[in-house]
Amino acid sequence: MWDYSDKVKEHFFQPRNAGPLADANAVGDVGSISCGDALRLMLKVDPETETIQQAQFQTFGCGSAIASSSALTEIIKGMKLDDALKVSNQDIADYLDGLPPEKMHCSVMGREALQAAIANYRGEEWSDDHEEGALICKCFAIDAVLIEDTVRANNLSTMEDVINYTKAGGGCASCHEGIEEILAKVLAERGESFKPVPVKAKEAPKPGKLTNLERIRRIEAVLESVRPQLQRDHGDIELVDVDGKTVYVSMTGACAGCQMEALTLQGIQAKLMEELGELVKLVPTRAGSLARATSQP
Amino acid sequence: MQGIYLDNNATTRVDPAVVEAMLPYFTEQFGNPSSLHSFGNKVGLAVKKARMQVQELLGAEHESEIIFTSCGTESDSTAILSALKANPERREIITTVLEHPAILSLYSQLEKEGYAAHYLKVDGKGRVDMDEYKRRLSDKVAVVSVMWANNETGSFFPVLEMAELANAAGVMFHTDAVQAVGKVPIDLKSSKIDMLSLSGHKLHAPKGIGVLYLKRGVRFRPLLRGGHQERGRRAGTENTASIVALGKACEMALAAMQHENTEVRRLRDKLEAGILARVPHAFATGDVTNRLPNTSNIAFEYIEGEAILLLLNKFGIAASSGSACTSGSLEPSHVMRAMGIPYTAAHGTTRFSLSRYTTEDEIDRVIQVVPEIVAQLRKLSPYWGENGPSAEPEKDFAPVYA
Structure with missing residues (x-):
């Protein structure tokens, strides 16, 4: 069974704002090709103020699709259209305390339904601008299309x-066979062949100028400084271990498995490097998801 | 919570008598069956007994035709890769579009390695076209692999007839029978089946034990080489406790064969008829007059399977679904797609698979709960109107797919 948060389950079992909305003046019908789910979002917009007075949904889809739809309607009720357009799929996922990486597309579908509904209200044509491929990297929720496009655009080999x-x-490296297949395919198009080069082994830890204790204290101080910000988004970070130049942390709550996790970590990593005066790598462990998985009956 | 377990095609509970039979092989009977001394000797005899119990259930001619493996997937891979190694000049392989990933993923990898794979198509009930099959058989084909019964619908393929045809064409024939063994009578000695896979945990033995049946005289190349275990055909120290357990489970399955095909079948039929009578816009998938006695796969139109399972789970009922979202991969069931089941129905397919432990009370409870769940989800569905599907569901709701 999927690793659904309590919030997802709650919104699935007791969906808010479900069912048709008779006097809707904005309707968005979208579907996700990757799983066949589909959603109709209906809004009642006050033409005077362009405020969303009522939002209802109907969804043909799985637990997280229904929960994402329910969350979306709760988020946007009372919003002005221009503000509603700023609601991202990440906002929907965060509202639900995160979604499993394979299910992030459910939140994307929610955002798209919102865009489609607003376009419908304004008499515009809405078309989708992204293509989704098979999920390759489950640690960071990255699909085949993104990898292939990036390899092609940057001549990666x-x-x-x-x-x-x-x-x-x-992350866990178990998707390397799939990535190699993509590399081999794109390289073949360029008339080259893929040659496996071992990923550089970790450098042996060299003692820095700081003592181990000082280093760890500084690392902890940096993490403490970012925690309030993460907690505001229903997430958190904890130091797990420091092994040479690698700092292992556990992302919990909404941060665990969040698509923005990579960006968040990059920011914290930059802060750490600044503070320590050396290159370090910040690596998330899956301890957060593990804790949630084992806490379930 | 006791719960109602109707997911026996996924895995089964280990029978208490099976657990009892295997426990001594973790403790006092810890010897290595290969050893000469008395510690090992007794265990060796227990393995021999288990081998004969499996032989009996399969109707195999010789006990030496039974090779213990770690699981159904290992048996499948061993069989196919052996046939290819034994016939290096043959570069074509045949299977069906409905196979389990244990075969399909292997075939797709073999295609990357240069083999030409032929996937036999099926009709709306999941039946292969025997003429297409006959056309594909030739001396270029190394092996045919066809499942005995489909895991999602329970439908049978005519493996006995297909094995005869392969044999006549001089082609090796393998069947993945993990769903069929223990549920339908099998008599391999009177068949032309060269190789058969079974898996212990589908018939009330533990996980981690399987069998490859290899007909005497069929050319074979081991997957694992090493010690002389299993007559050098599958090296590696025997999983003795699980082998003993599987033997016991096979004995019990044989004893329950009659029950499986009368009482279990009756409960399955009652469940299916009960649900279909109470839920409109639902139908049973597969070849319903030619299938396992324990399996019913029902498509509930306009709703999605994972949502159904989550709600069933709330009522303590365990089933499974062919919906995209219930598999880790998000791929919709290849079985339903291959049979041409429309999207809006394929996503709502729900499989109920019974066992000899299923009771009448449990079936009555499921018949009572399912209609409520379906109605609740249809209220949320954009394809559904007030009291039924909207006038033209596919037209009234035609989302932009991304």
């Missing part, structure tokens, strides 16, 4: 390139 440009393959 090694696994390490792909990890550096997309983060795909940078």
Whole structure:
């Protein structure tokens, strides 16, 4: 069974604002090709103020699709259209305390339904601008299309390139066969062949100028400084271990498995490097998801 | 919570008698069956007994035709890769579009390695076209692999007839029978089946034990080489406790064969008829007059399977679904797609698979709960109107797909 948060389950079992909305003046019908789910979002917009007075949904889809639809209607009720357009799929996922990486597309579908409904209200034509491929990297929720496009656009040729440009393959590494297949395919188009180059082994930890204790204290101080910000988004971060130049952290709550996790971590990593005066790598462990998985009956 | 377990095609509970039979092989009977001393000797005899119990259930001619493996998937891979190694000049392989991933993923990898794979298509009930099959058989084909019964619908393929045809064409024939063994009578000695896979945990033995049946005289190349275990055909120290357990489970399955095909079948039929009588816009998928006695796969139109399972789970009922969202991969069921089941129905397919432990009370409870759940989800569906599907569901709701 999927690793659904309590919030997802609650919105699935007791969906808010479900069912047709008779006097809707904005309707968005969208579907996700990757799983066949589909959603109709109906809004009642006050023409005077362009405020969403009522939002209802009907969804043909799985638990997280229904929960995402329910969350979306709760988020946008009372919003002005221009503000509603700023609601991202991440906002929907965050509202639900996160979604499993395979299910992030459900939140994308929610955002698209919202855009389609607003376009419908304004008499515009809405078309989708992104293509979704098969999920390759489950650690960072990165699909085949993104990897292939990035490899092609940047002339990448090694696994390490792909990890550096997309983060795909940078976690548990079990998707490397799939990434190599993409590399081999794109390289073949360029008339080259894929040669496996071992991903550079971790450098042996060199003692820095700081003592171990000082280093760890500084790392903890940096993490403490970002925690309030993460907690505002229903997430949190904890230090798990420091091994040479690698700092292992556990992302919990909404941060665990969040698509923005990579960006969040990059920011914290930059802060750490600044503070420590050395290159370090910040690596999320899956301890957060593990804790949630084991806490379930 | 006791719960109502109707997901026996996924896995089964280990029978308490099976657990009892295997426990001594974790403790006092810990010896290595290959050892000469008395510690090992007794275990060796227990493995031999288990092998004969499996032989009996399969109707195999010789006990030496039974090779213990770690699971159904290992048996499948061993069989197919052996046939290819034994026939290096043959570069074509045949299977059906309805196979389990244990075969399909292997075939797709073999295609990357240069083999030409032929996937036999099926009709709306999941039946293969025997003429197409006959056309594909030639001396270029190394092996045919066809499942005995489909895991999602329970429907049978005519494996006995297909094995005869393969044999006549001089082609090796393998069947993945993990769903069929223990549920339908099998008599391999009177068949032309060269190789058969079974999996212990589908018939009340533990997970982690399987069998490859290899007809005497069929050319074979091991997947795992090493020690002399299993007569050198599957090296590696025997999983003795699980082998003993599987033997016991096979004995019990044989004893329950009659029950499986009368009482279990009756409960399955009652469940299916009960649900279909109470839920409109639902139908049973597959070849319903030619299937396993324990399986019913029902498509509930206009709703999605994972949502159904989550609600069933709330009532303590365990089933499974062919919906895209219930598999880790998000791929909709290839079985439903291959049979041409429309999108809006394929996503709502729900599989109920019974066992000899299923009771009448449990079936009555499921018949009572399912209609409520379906109605609740249809209220949320954009394809559904007030009291039924909207006038033209596919037209009234035609989303922009991204």
